[in-house]
Each structure stands twice: as C-alpha cells, then as structure tokens.
Amino acid sequence: MKKQIVLPDNTRVRLKRAEVEDVDGILKLYDVVYSSKYTLPEATRSDAAIKKLASADCRWFICVKKNEVIASVIFLIDEPNRLGKIYAAAVRPDYQGKNIMHYMVKEIMEDLCNVSKFCDAVYATTRTVSFASQIVLEHAGFVSLGIFPNVRRVQKHESHGLEVFYSKTAFENRLQMPTLIPELKKLYSIAQDIFKFEDALIVDKLDDVPQEDSIWFNFEDDAAEVERVYNHRLTSDRRRMAGFFPFHTPNMRFFSKYLKNEIYCNINRQDGHMAIIAYKCEARNFTNLLNSFCRAAQAVAGAEYVELMVSAFDPVMQKQALEARFLPCSYFPAMRMNFNGERTDYMAMSRSFVALDFTEIHLVKNNQKFLEAFMECWYSMILKFNKPFEEEPGIFQD
DSSP states (O other): OEEEEEOTTSOEEEEEEOOGGGHHHHHHHHHHHHTTOOOOGGGTOHHHHHHHHHSTTEEEEEEEETTEEEEEEEEEEETTTTEEEEEEEEEOGGGTTSOHHHHHHHHHHIIIIIISOOOSEEEEEEEOSSSHHHHHHHHTTOEEEEEEEEEEESSSEEEEEEEEEEOTTTTTTBOOSOEEOGGGHHHHHHHHHHHTOOOOEEOOOOOOOOOOOOOOOEEEOOHHHHHHHHHHHHHHSGGGOBOOOTTOOOOEEEEOGGGSEEEEEEEETTTTEEEEEEEEEOSSOHHHHHHHHHHHHHHHHOOSEEEEEEETTOHHHHHHHHHTTOEEEEEEEEEEEOTTSOEEEEEEEEEESSOOOOTTOOOOHHHHHHHHHHHHHHHHHHHHHSOOOOOOTTTTOO
16 A cells, blocks of 8 residues: 555655565654653564564554654454454654544555455554544544553553444444343443444353362463464364464463463563463363462563453353453454354453552543443452451450
8 A cells, every 4th residue: 555645734645554674764763752662572673573564464554754754553464353453553743733643544444444354343452641542543433442451561551442443344243142240241331332232141140160279380481482382282282272362472371280271371571461362271260270370470470460351252251250350441342253254242351460540541431431340340359359357246345
C-alpha cells in the first residue's frame, strides 16, 4: 500500500509499508516520542525491528514527510483466526494534533477488514494517561471493550484499554449464548448492550474441586529452547495442551516433576508483564496450578502482572481462575475461530502483584463500565479472602 494522505490543514504525507531502509528513521521516531523509555524490542532495537519486518504475520506502516518518518504503527495478522492486532502507534511531537494516526488507521482498517478481508476483528490496547489514543481509535470505528490494570510499566505502571474493530461480517458466524459464572455476568452485559447480543447462560452452581498440595515448578528461560520444546509439544502432545494467547511467542517455561504440569509464557523482563500462552494441567485443581505458578513467576522471573485468556464457554475455568485471583478485564466477542468455523467469545483475566492506582487514568464511557465491573470482582475477592474474625463465646470472659 502506497497512498498520499491529505490532512485537514492541507499537509500532505505519504502512507507506505515500512521497509528495512526505514528502520533507522523508525527507531529515531520511537526514541523521540517515548524518551528512550519504550519497552518493545522492535521499537528500540534494529535487529528486532528487521526481524519483525520480515515476519509473515507483520504489516508495518509508516507516514513519511520530506524523507523523514513522522508516524508509525504495526499490524499483526493471525490468519487461522482471522484476527489482527494493532500496536506501537507513534506520531512525532511536531505532527501531533493533525489527526495523522486517525487517517492512517482508518485507511489500513478498511483495507484489512472490508477490502482485502484478511481479518474479521482487529484489536489494540491503548494507554489511558490521556483520552487521545482511545478517541483516535473510536473515531476510526473501534469499540472500547475493557481495561487492563497495571498492564505495562513505562515511567510507572499504567492501565491500558482494549479497543476492537470489527468487519461488516464479523458476527455472522459468532457462537451464541456464552456460559458464564455469575461474577462475570456484568462484564458480558456491557458488551451485550453495545452489540445487542442474546442473553448469556448463567451457571449458578459448580462443584468445588478438592484442594491439593502446592506444585513445585522448575523453569527454563532460554527463549530458543523454550520455543523449540513448545513447538514439539504442539505436534506430539497437542490434545493435552490448552490455552490461547495470540501474537505472543513463549520465552519461558515452567514445569513440574515428571512434566505433569507445564506452563508456557512470555515475560517482558523490563516491565514484568507476563502472558500465559499455553499449558498442560494434570492437576485436578486449576486454581492451585495458577497460584503455584504465580508464586514461581514472581520469585524467578520478577513477574508483576500475569494475564490469561479464558473462554466465555468454559465456566469451570472461569471459576477456578477467579479463585486464583485472576480478575476479569475485558470481554472480546468473536475473538477466536473454533474447529467448526464459529467465532467464540473470550475474556482476558489478570492478576497484578502491584498496588492498583486509578487516580491518573482517563477512560471513555464504555471502559469506565468495564473498570466498575473489574472493581466489583476485586471487592468481592477481598471480602472472600478476608473473612471477619468470629470470636468463640466466652473465650475472654472472667
């Protein structure tokens, strides 16, 4: 794609796919915009940027003016799930306020979803230090569908919002009537109101799973070896592997004795962000697996935030993740394609090991509702794990 964009002030810029010769200008842009504090490797290192440009799932777009890179944004495409991701949006300070990113994203989204039709849905996470990025995407047709507390650390921990763009036909094959535990009903109702969805099936009672001893994990953090073992597991033991986290490659592996339990994750050691990509669980109690894993991830990897994707059709996993103090952040309708060609809803659930602070965030209306749903679950969890002391009668009587 090569196209000239005319901005409202008649400034003309060139929109194009980024190439290797553009890398120096791209890195300079991110350095100026983020004051050398950005944590994404492809936005800070030449070798990582070149590798990303060469990857088959990447569409990297830039705007150029007088042979200088003045704006950049990266798109990734998961072809089997017809799912896209937009991230690393940046505009040079002297060009901010000219709606460059709005026009870039609008042009690219129309092509990816409704012309070339590579994707049914494309998502982005937005910083909430201001309204700007949320509003830019909403004006380009995105819908706000969640908030991720403490998800990244730039100068300090930040909460990000979820924005999703849907093609005109995205919901034609959506699997209907999610099966949810009561604690997640409000989360779904927000998306239901936005898209006029059907009611969910609420499961009030699920059997409790017997408690088990803590699981002791070993770990492997050689990224190349982790990826090799992960790919081998996907081919040799796929039926026992579970989990879904698009656009992430594991760089760390936790495993218990005799390989009964394994968790593959991606850790960003600069800010402690960790995503659970896949797992094998022979323990009956998934809550125990998650709690044991979180203790290990904190101790050996410095994890400060752990995120897990949970199906809206798996109430048992929803319940056990919640009991492991993973709280619901977002509701993503039609996120993943199942084996029948139906698009299924997913939720992001996260656990933060850093104190929550929402005093400096700026949220659009929908994401305010998701924050309220998150805080309701957080408050319920506090009450559940901190039961009042019940004094035995007469114990302090003379």
